[in-house]
Amino acid sequence: MGRYIAKRVVLLIIIIFFVSVASFFLVHLLPGNPVDTILGPNATPANTLIVNHELGLDKPLWEQYFIWISHVFQGNLGQSYTTHQTTSNIIGQSFPIDVELIIGSQLLAFAVAFPMAMSASRRPNGLFDQVANSTTFGMLALPPFVIAPVLVLLFAVHWHVFPGPASYVPLTQNLWTNLHAILLPSIVLAMGSIVVYFRLLRNDLIATLQEDFITMARSKGLTDRRIMWRHALRPSSVSLLASAGVTIGSLIAGTFVVELLLQMPGLGYQLIFSVNQDDYTVVQGITLVVAVAIVLINFLFDFLFTVVDPRIARE
Amino acid sequence: MSDQITPPAIAATATAAADEPEEELTTKSLGLFFWICVGWITLVIVMALIADLLPLPDPNIGNFNGSQNAGPGWGHLLGTDDLYRDIFSRLIFGARVSLVVGFGGTGLGLILGGIPAMVSAYRRGRVDTLLNTTSYVVLAFPAIVAVIAIVTFWGHALWKITLVIGIAGAPLIFRVIRASTLSYATRDFVLAAKALGASDRRILAREILPNIMPTVVSFGLIAVATIIVLEGSLSFLGLSVSPPTPSWGNMLNEGSSLLTGAKGQTNPWLVIFPASAMFLLLFSLNVVADKLRSHFDVTEIKL
Amino acid sequence: MTPLLEVDDLHVSFATPRGAVRAVQGVSLSLEQGTTLGIVGESGSGKTVLSRAIMGLLPRHSATQTGSVRYQGNEILNAPNDELRQLWGTHIAMVFQDPMTSLNPVLRIGRQITETLRIHLDLTKSEAKETALSLLMQVGIPSPVERFNAYPGQLSGGMRQRVMIAIALACAPNLLMADEPTTGLDVTVQAQILDLLSTLQHERQMAMILVTHDLGVVATRADEIIVMYAGNVVERAPTNVLFTQMSMPYTEALLGSMPRISYPSHTRLLSIDGRPPDLLSPPAGCPFAPRCPYAQGKCHREKPTLVEGAVPGHSYACWFPLPIREKAATS
Ligand SMILES: Nc1ncnc2c1ncn2[C@@H]1O[C@H](COP(=O)(O)OP(=O)(O)OP(=O)(O)O)[C@@H](O)[C@H]1O
Ligand code: SF4
Ligand SMILES: [Mg+2]
Numbered sequence: 023m024g025r026y027i028a029k030r031v032v033l034l035i036i037i038i039f040f041v042s043v044a045s046f047f048l049v050h051l052l053p054g055n056p057v058d059t060i061l062g063p064n065a066t067p068a069n070t071l072i073v074n075h076e077l078g079l080d081k082p083l084w085e086q087y088f089i090w091i092s093h094v095f096q097g098n099l100g101q102s103y104t105t106h107q108t109t110s111n112i113i114g115q116s117f118p119i120d121v122e123l124i125i126g127s128q129l130l131a132f133a134v135a136f137p138m139a140m141s142a143s144r145r146p147n148g149l150f151d152q153v154a155n156s157t158t159f160g161m162l163a164l165p166p167f168v169i170a171p172v173l174v175l176l177f178a179v180h181w182h183v184f185p186g187p188a189s190y191v192p193l194t195q196n197l198w199t200n201l202h203a204i205l206l207p208s209i210v211l212a213m214g215s216i217v218v219y220f221r222l223l224r225n226d227l228i229a230t231l232q233e234d235f236i237t238m239a240r241s242k243g244l245t246d247r248r249i250m251w252r253h254a255l256r257p258s259s260v261s262l263l264a265s266a267g268v269t270i271g272s273l274i275a276g277t278f279v280v281e282l283l284l285q286m287p288g289l290g291y292q293l294i295f296s297v298n299q300d301d302y303t304v305v306q307g308i309t310l311v312v313a314v315a316i317v318l319i320n321f322l323f324d325f326l327f328t329v330v331d332p333r334i335a336r337e
Numbered sequence: 338m339s340d341q342i343t344p345p346a347i348a349a350t351a352t353a354a355a356d357e358p359e360e361e362l363t364t365k366s367l368g369l370f371f372w373i374c375v376g377w378i379t380l381v382i383v384m385a386l387i388a389d390l391l392p393l394p395d396p397n398i399g400n401f402n403g404s405q406n407a408g409p410g411w412g413h414l415l416g417t418d419d420l421y422r423d424i425f426s427r428l429i430f431g432a433r434v435s436l437v438v439g440f441g442g443t444g445l446g447l448i449l450g451g452i453p454a455m456v457s458a459y460r461r462g463r464v465d466t467l468l469n470t471t472s473y474v475v476l477a478f479p480a481i482v483a484v485i486a487i488v489t490f491w492g493h494a495l496w497k498i499t500l501v502i503g504i505a506g507a508p509l510i511f512r513v514i515r516a517s518t519l520s521y522a523t524r525d526f527v528l529a530a531k532a533l534g535a536s537d538r539r540i541l542a543r544e545i546l547p548n549i550m551p552t553v554v555s556f557g558l559i560a561v562a563t564i565i566v567l568e569g570s571l572s573f574l575g576l577s578v579s580p581p582t583p584s585w586g587n588m589l590n591e592g593s594s595l596l597t598g599a600k601g602q603t604n605p606w607l608v609i610f611p612a613s614a615m616f617l618l619l620f621s622l623n624v625v626a627d628k629l630r631s632h633f634d635v636t637e638i639k640l
Numbered sequence: 641m642t643p644l645l646e647v648d649d650l651h652v653s654f655a656t657p658r659g660a661v662r663a664v665q666g667v668s669l670s671l672e673q674g675t676t677l678g679i680v681g682e683s684g685s686g687k688t689v690l691s692r693a694i695m696g697l698l699p700r701h702s703a704t705q706t707g708s709v710r711y712q713g714n715e716i717l718n719a720p721n722d723e724l725r726q727l728w729g730t731h732i733a734m735v736f737q738d739p740m741t742s743l744n745p746v747l748r749i750g751r752q753i754t755e756t757l758r759i760h761l762d763l764t765k766s767e768a769k770e771t772a773l774s775l776l777m778q779v780g781i782p783s784p785v786e787r788f789n790a791y792p793g794q795l796s797g798g799m800r801q802r803v804m805i806a807i808a809l810a811c812a813p814n815l816l817m818a819d820e821p822t823t824g825l826d827v828t829v830q831a832q833i834l835d836l837l838s839t840l841q842h843e844r845q846m847a848m849i850l851v852t853h854d855l856g857v858v859a860t861r862a863d864e865i866i867v868m869y870a871g872n873v874v875e876r877a878p879t880n881v882l883f884t885q886m887s888m889p890y891t892e893a894l895l896g897s898m899p900r901i902s903y904p905s906h907t908r909l910l911s912i913d914g915r916p917p918d919l920l921s922p923p924a925g926c927p928f929a930p931r932c933p934y935a936q937g938k939c940h941r942e943k944p945t946l947v948e949g950a951v952p953g954h955s956y957a958c959w960f961p962l963p964i965r966e967k968a969a970t971s
Pocket of ligand 2: 888889890926927928929930932933934935936939944957958959960961
């Protein structure tokens, strides 16, 4: 176990190094530059030079990288050129939104996809399976930016069941309002995940249910329910867990469509905003934090599937 | 008891599965529904290919003397959008962009992610560590930043968008296919094939691939849909084909703003048609893949 | 007295994309408490399908079963799963053909044994564990305490087969179906497992159906033997009678391959050329005719039915059985 963790930590450091380099240089590929944004109409060549120097943007890129990364190691992610908020502060405000949206949407997705896949796999190509299959393809064809406005119109504007856009308050401020505001976007985001989880789990369950050890379990006189939960589910969940890792990873700073539509300033929202403002430090800071989070989530799920399926752990 | 005795070694290898009769593809065995789906896929592809030759109104320029946001009817088969453009025509021309990014991006993702994933999970060891780490690096990088940076710097020709999306999607495909392969790589039939001296390539292609195929197809179809939608969002942000060039994705995007009347006008058809086109295409592809698989699947015959 | 198990004219066919596969074509048999029935036939003759049909384990949507299967006088063919579940494990249990794929790879073997004990016998966790350990001991697993927490992948084939036997015997069934229980094991282990089964059977007064492709396996262990070919019973007799009065050329051919106990299962009989007929469209005549060295015109036209032989309890399906042929040869 110790060795496993040590190996993962080394891996994480290597990955973070590459990601930090890539994010640093890619940000500098972005069109426009922060100095123009800061100075706006005051941008005379002389002013530009001064601000450039103040921000250290006149140094060679690699030197800028080392300055930045050494600050990062001291726990300093820098501050926004435009709002002068610290990057940590910005992340601290917006990350909870992502976390809440991810937890909400994933709980919903699992709660729907599991029973759906289990029922569908009992009779492959049976009526339920066909309905479920078509429904998931429907969900794929109707992306969040189509679903979200419709749900807002129906549930927020017409029926007042859910609050409308821009009603998010932090968890600590008002639990009820917070959860209420999270629910609608969670539903929208869950749809995409349901499709992935349902389809992968259904396929693997169908394959598992044809295995000899399932017939064996039946011959022991176990109920179908027990066979499904105890005998079939675990050996069928490896691809599901891997896909949960990448899905959750891609939702970190990846929910901006919904965040934009519902006016919730999550990480993705902040990221796009900062990219548009050429706010290099904030973009780099968010990218780094997101990268660490994505890798950790995937480590966790990779580890989970070796626990769930001991065949894989045996290297 | 004068029967000749066959040496055990020969008898032992002559197992029942050794020589299954080959099956042929027949219309009868695959069913009518299969062929309807094949027909639909072919129709979509052919229409997209020969769109220029079809007697269609210009997809990019509306007829301002005609009607705006019209429903389906005789003049315009599927109606018109808010800029008086013919939806049917846009749908067919839009298929070009969407099919190219959707299938191109997925295909590229499968080549860059899927094949290494199988090798990685099968070989384990150093190869696995290297490929695994690489996948994490690409995965960990917020794709949207990469896309914005690369596209603004490099330009947004369709093939470039496809390339960038394919690369960004590869690690997702890698992680899922790797996991799926892992769960088969240590099975007895794989070990048996190894013991019989089958080459790695043969084991991957003949023993492992057929088993992970359902996952590949499912995940692939999800990727196609996701990419088509993503392209629409990019195009909406000015990061893909520029308006007025249609794609299913940007039609959905335009349509979504006409759904709730926020712009003072509504036209649900602009969402309904591209969404239905995509739904039917995915559905048909799934049916075709599924039928083909079960037709050639030997594992379903076993008890 | 009604026999423990009675099977009458059982037919099983599978719906496949290419048509109906007629895997079992009219099998009848009966079995008394405490006795052993051997079912012998080469690969694909329908032994597994027959034993699973008897137990009711075949998938309902693809397998059509007709005829009758009575357990203790009650009809159980096509009975609802809930009803069969009352029998499975406690009355009838099965040892599966392939120990490599028949144990759940992600569950510790201890759990796989205690599961039935806790569900069917309502034992507490510790009672179940104790019983499981003694079962593992009985089936000859060394250091059962350690094995209890092992995954199937950590055991050898022979040990897995022993574990399967332990699972099958856990709830003391009246009838044990052993489907080629010595598949893929080396010769010494095969003999050990078979002896183990016989011993346990006598201790528990259990009835057993022992399925195998090897006449040698059942020669000393079965009270009665049924020979199957392409889904049909082609010869049936008490064991001693079969070996003295063998009448059907196919049985004879099977005997020719007898010494090779070490064959893995799914072995095709190579001492006779050719292969079993296509079960999609079985030939009109004797199913063995294309491979039979004694086949004549009649064999290809008309299918022989099971007829009683000279000795009671002996029957065979052949137009030109061995005694007749011998007579023809001597005269
Ligand atoms: N689910 C199924 N669908 C279609 N055909 C099947 C199915 N199961 C078995 N069969 C067919 O039924 C026939 C008998 O198979 P079975 O497994 O009973 O043979 P067996 O005597 O047990 O052989 P072996 O020695 O290989 O175990 C075979 O031809 C097989 O292909
Ligand atoms: S009936 Fe004819 S073909 Fe069939 S076993 Fe007897 S002799 Fe051979
Ligand atoms: Mg069998």
